[in-house]
Amino acid sequence: MGRAIAGVVVGYATMFAFVFVTFSLAYVSLGADRAFAPGTYAVSGVWILVSLVLSFLAAVAGGRVCRRVARAPKPVMALAVLVVVLGAAMAVPSFNAPDDPTTLQRAGDVPNMEAMQKARPPAWMSVLTPLVGAVGVMFAARRH
Numbered sequence: 001m002g003r004a005i006a007g008v009v010v011g012y013a014t015m016f017a018f019v020f021v022t023f024s025l026a027y028v029s030l031g032a033d034r035a036f037a038p039g040t041y042a043v044s045g046v047w048i049l050v051s052l053v054l055s056f057l058a059a060v061a062g063g064r065v066c067r068r069v070a071r072a073p074k075p076v077m078a079l080a081v082l083v084v085v086l087g088a089a090m091a092v093p094s095f096n097a098p099d100d101p102t103t104l105q106r107a108g109d110v111p112n113m114e115a116m117q118k119a120r121p122p123a124w125m126s127v128l129t130p131l132v133g134a135v136g137v138m139f140a141a142r143r144h
Contacts, residue, residue, distance in 0.1 A: 004078070007070025011079045015062035015133070022054045024112055032110045041106050041118040048125060055129050059083065059136025067141055076141035080134040087130020094126040 026047075027035055035047045043051075066079045110118070 004070045004072060004075040007066040007068075007072075007075040008079045008082065010069050011062040011066025011076075011137075012082060014065040015058045015083070018058035018061050019054065022058065023051065023116075026050050026054060027112050027115055032106065032108070032115065035115065036106060036110075036119070039106055041115075041120045043119055043121045043125075048121065051121075051125075052129065052132055055132050056136040059133040060140045063137035063140025066137070073141055076137060080137040083133040083137055084130045087126075087133060091123075091126035091130070094121070094123045 030046065030050070035044060036042060037044055062083075063076055063079060067073070067076050070076070106118075
């Protein structure tokens, strides 16, 4: 039981770290003008594609770590469920968030932390990302 819990926790931590590092690198590489639509904090199509790919890769990494630590397939399923549940909980505010024009106005380059706080992905992306994550976690379990 302890290995199973540790597998899920370490797998999720791996996903978190992978997302933080790779998204930061992607933002620095793309720059604000390619990550966002002109003059706004609405994310660009390029950013949507990059973030979905990076989310999948993070989930694969987390699933692999979970499987190795837990040494069993069921904790990987638990991690996939956790990804969907937490993702759904984090998606709710995106459907209720009003579009404040002062928040959406962007001028020039924006530091990474400010970009993370003010980015406005489309609401459907908030639903799709946890599903991509769950698929990535389960993909990792099958590849083990």
